[in-house]
Amino acid sequence: MKSDALRGHLDAMILSTVEAGPLHGYAIIEALALRSGGQLDLPTGTVYPALRRLEAAGHLTSAWSTDSGRRRRTYTLSRSGRAVLATRRQEWATFSGMVTRVLRATT
Known part of the structure; x- marks a missing residue:
């Protein structure tokens, strides 16, 4: 998968992965790979900075x-992470629906 396609979506995918319960960084990487059917093979240098960024923003807590x-x-x-995730899911549904309509258009 092209890294450009992930830009802007990684945070939401991480939040979604952690939604079910606490996970450590490597388990998050494994869960992303599993959920994507192996399409996501993200390096630690991509995921760990995102985890720190999400924690600094208050969307994740850590222990x-x-x-x-x-x-x-x-x-x-966190509570704010749940709110952000709900918003990002709605934004994704709107965006992906629009792209699908445009790509299927025959006129």
């Missing part, structure tokens, strides 16, 4: 946890 003896930062969707 340290220990999993299998490893200390990891776990991210949780």
Whole structure:
């Protein structure tokens, strides 16, 4: 998938991934790959800065946890993150519907 196609959508995809419950960074990367049918193979250098940006904006909260003896930062969707995600979903539905109508047009 072209990185240009992701621009502007990565934050919403991360928020959606964390919506079901707390996840650490690598689990978020794995979930994005799984949900996309393997189409998204995002490097840590793309995802971790986005996680920090979303946390700084108040859309995610984080806490340290220990999993299998490893200390990891776990991210949780905040109240403002839920509101942003709802808005982004509506914007996406409107945008993707418009693009579909334009691409299917025969006149």
